[in-house]
Amino acid sequence: MAATPRGTTPVPPDARPRLTVLSGPSGVGKSTVVAHMRKVHPEVWLSVSATTRKPRPGERHGVQYFFVDDEEFDKLVANGELLEWAEFAGNRYGTPRTAVLERLEAGEPVLLEIDLQGARLVRESMPEAQLVFLAPPSWDELVRRLTGRGTEAPEVIERRLAAAKVELAAEAEFDTTLVNTSVEDVARELLALMRVV
Numbered sequence: 001m002a003a004t005p006r007g008t009t010p011v012p013p014d015a016r017p018r019l020t021v022l023s024g025p026s027g028v029g030k031s032t033v034v035a036h037m038r039k040v041h042p043e044v045w046l047s048v049s050a051t052t053r054k055p056r057p058g059e060r061h062g063v064q065y066f067f068v069d070d071e072e073f074d075k076l077v078a079n080g081e082l083l084e085w086a087e088f089a090g091n092r093y094g095t096p097r098t099a100v101l102e103r104l105e106a107g108e109p110v111l112l113e114i115d116l117q118g119a120r121l122v123r124e125s126m127p128e129a130q131l132v133f134l135a136p137p138s139w140d141e142l143v144r145r146l147t148g149r150g151t152e153a154p155e156v157i158e159r160r161l162a163a164a165k166v167e168l169a170a171e172a173e174f175d176t177t178l179v180n181t182s183v184e185d186v187a188r189e190l191l192a193l194m195r196v197v
């Protein structure tokens with residue numbers, strides 16, 4: 001099945017939404033979609049967030065995240081260096097402000113992959129942003145993906161599944177939903193929504 005846009009907000013054909021936010025429950029495949037975009041569509045600029053989470057195997061500082069300790073994260077917050085930040089399942093995550101604003105000023109398409117709280121904060125501060133929700137084909141498939149990734153301890157998986165229930169209930173707040181059945185299809189739909197293709 002293809003990625004199916006649901007409830008797409010009409011956008012004038014020549015309009016290029018300047019900032020696109022991709023959100024969705026943990027395990028739905030957001031990082032996989034972003035990794036695919038990084039590889040196949042380097043023309044889309046992806047914001048790299050700061051996080052206090054420890055790197056997973058294969059994750060590199062400055063690529064998937066800037067991995068910082070609590071003290072460094074406190075400083076980023078205190079100095080107003082984050083466009084938004086949130087606590088998620090026991091760790092903090094935030095979007096570096098300057099890099100995003102510079103790209104937007106240069107007229108480049110920008111993609112943020114952030115959680116529901118972050119998406120809400122972006123909507124408040126930048127109402128022109130386009131919010132895209134990545135949904136799983138089913139709840140069982142979400143559980144399978146989150147468990148199958150094998151990167152979290154059982155209690156962390158439980159915390160993430162509890163957060164996922166809250167995130168799934170917020171789908172209607174988003175402009176568009178893409179169902180992640182195929183990563184390639186989702187990437188294609190996302191590029192179309194960003195007017196990159």
Ligand code: ADP
Nearest residue numbers: 026027028029030031032145149180181182183
């Ligand atoms: P998120 O970043 O949303 O937490 P991940 O990108 O880490 O999720 O994906 C969670 C797991 O689901 C990974 O093991 C990934 O390989 C798998 N996955 C992602 N997209 C798909 C898909 N379309 N079909 C099957 N498995 C997928």
Ligand code: 5GP
Nearest residue numbers: 049053085086088093094095113114115118
């Ligand atoms: P993970 O630990 O699985 O990489 O990410 C956990 C959650 O944090 C995901 O929902 C991801 O989208 C979100 N996230 C990543 N970066 C940011 C950020 O900069 N801000 C916010 N609010 N959430 C983020």
